[in-house]
Amino acid sequence: MGKLDGRVVLVTGAARGQGEQEARLFAAEGAKVVVADVLDEQGEALAKELGASASYVHLDVGDEADWSAAVGAAKSAYGRIDGLVNNAGILRFNSLVDTPLEEFMQVVRVNQVGCFLGIKTVAAAMEDGGTIVNTASYTAVTGMAAVGTYAATKHAILGLTRVAALELADRRIRVNAMCPGAIDTAMSNPAQLDPDADTEGMSRALDELYRKLVPLGRIGKPAEVARLALFLTSDDSSYITGQPFVIDGGWLAGVSVF
Numbered sequence: 001m002g003k004l005d006g007r008v009v010l011v012t013g014a015a016r017g018q019g020e021q022e023a024r025l026f027a028a029e030g031a032k033v034v035v036a037d038v039l040d041e042q043g044e045a046l047a048k049e050l051g052a053s054a055s056y057v058h059l060d061v062g063d064e065a066d067w068s069a070a071v072g073a074a075k076s077a078y079g080r081i082d083g084l085v086n087n088a089g090i091l092r093f094n095s096l097v098d099t100p101l102e103e104f105m106q107v108v109r110v111n112q113v114g115c116f117l118g119i120k121t122v123a124a125a126m127e128d129g130g131t132i133v134n135t136a137s138y139t140a141v142t143g144m145a146a147v148g149t150y151a152a153t154k155h156a157i158l159g160l161t162r163v164a165a166l167e168l169a170d171r172r173i174r175v176n177a178m179c180p181g182a183i184d185t186a187m188s189n190p191a192q193l194d195p196d197a198d199t200e201g202m203s204r205a206l207d208e209l210y211r212k213l214v215p216l217g218r219i220g221k222p223a224e225v226a227r228l229a230l231f232l233t234s235d236d237s238s239y240i241t242g243q244p245f246v247i248d249g250g251w252l253a254g255v256s257v258f
């Protein structure tokens with residue numbers, strides 16, 4: 001018995017990183033997974049590897065027509081849709097005063113509009129009793145210099161989460177948010193995208209950095225976030241809705257003077 005037997009879940013940004021781990025774990029727990037991304041080659045390869053448990057769809061989360069097509073593809077492949085993980089996201093580094101409007105809007109389009117369109121399109125087509133998990137960030141609950149645009153969109157995702165939870169509760173659709181701290185993916189460790197890079201060495205260097213910053217002494221793993229996404233998508237969280245869940249190794253617990 002898997003925790004997601006019989007459920008159909010769409011995961012955005014699932015070609016790599018946290019979304020990939022969510023797709024793998026959900027498939028292992030019995031779900032049919034719609035792997036959605038703009039990285040077609042990687043997404044298709046993942047869906048192929050997962051076999052009968054998955055299919056790939058091209059989905060730019062900022063494009064409403066893409067959302068309609070993705071939901072249509074999920075319904076025609078599996079007949080229903082029970083879950084959504086809004087995972088796709090992008091990060092840009094800049095101080096607020098140096099951020100061009102175009103860059104601000106680019107991040108808003110993917111992180112915030114993408115999440116809004118996902119809720120809007122998928123909830124309308126979803127079975128009653130379904131689940132939506134939005135990927136925010138620890139920058140949704142605290143400030144962080146140099147990522148102001150990103151932090152603004154992640155704060156907005158918590159607002160969308162709470163309102164969607166209220167508006168969809170009468171259909172028993174639960175909506176929650178994950179707030180990961182630093183997680184070892186290409187977003188925090190771009191060297192992963194360089195085939196010649198020493199990714200293990202880079203991960204060790206990041207561990208060393210986060211050993212000083214994070215109480216648990218290391219960067220998080222995408223598989224750890226996937227387990228939180230599974231909890232929020234399965235009946236294990238049946239009485240939880242409208243909440244942010246911080247998963248950060250204790251980074252936001254407070255300051256330490258020693």
Ligand code: NAD
Nearest residue numbers: 013017018060061087088089137180182183185186187188
């Ligand atoms: P990642 O860069 O490896 O994965 C992001 C995925 O989103 C990629 O597969 C990318 O192709 C996809 N994507 C980007 N733009 C898209 C679009 N317009 N439409 C569809 N897909 C798109 O990074 P990750 O760490 O796996 O990020 C997953 C989520 O976790 C993001 O929302 C990110 O903001 C959030 N997050 C990451 C960290 C971290 O430290 N890595 C921390 C907190 C929150």
